[in-house]
Amino acid sequence: MTREELTTLSNEELLAEKKKLKNSKIFHATLIGFLIGILLFGFGAWILSPEKQAGFLIPMIFPIWFVYKMLKTPKKDSDLEEVLRERGLD
Known part of the structure; x- marks a missing residue:
């Protein structure tokens, strides 16, 4: 929702x-x-594996991308928090 x-x-x-x-x-x-746990587990498994293949790291891009998108979305929520503060509904 927009501020208006x-x-x-x-x-x-x-x-x-x-x-x-x-x-x-x-x-x-x-x-x-959960996604960071998947990343840590995947990187740990890759580090401990005897055959280090770079192709194994390609699926790790998806959790990184999802985490980035989720961390970027709070900007939308700041408008709601600001309106709540203005009206004293904290």
């Missing part, structure tokens, strides 16, 4: 959006932790 759309919402609707935001943050933190 958020300012037109009532306090109850903003609190509902805040709850969705909290659940979203928890989900993203869990998913990021």
Whole structure:
């Protein structure tokens, strides 16, 4: 949602959006932790393997990309947090 759309919402609707935001943050933190675990396990297995093939590292690009995209999205959530602070609904 854009900042203009958020300012037109009532306090109850903003609190509902805040709850969705909290659940979203928890989900993203869990998913990021899971993907980092996959990366650590994959790199550890690659380091310990007797045959170090670079092709094994190619699938590791996907978790890195997903983590990057998830860490980039909080910019959208900052508008909601700012409107909540303005109205005193922290």
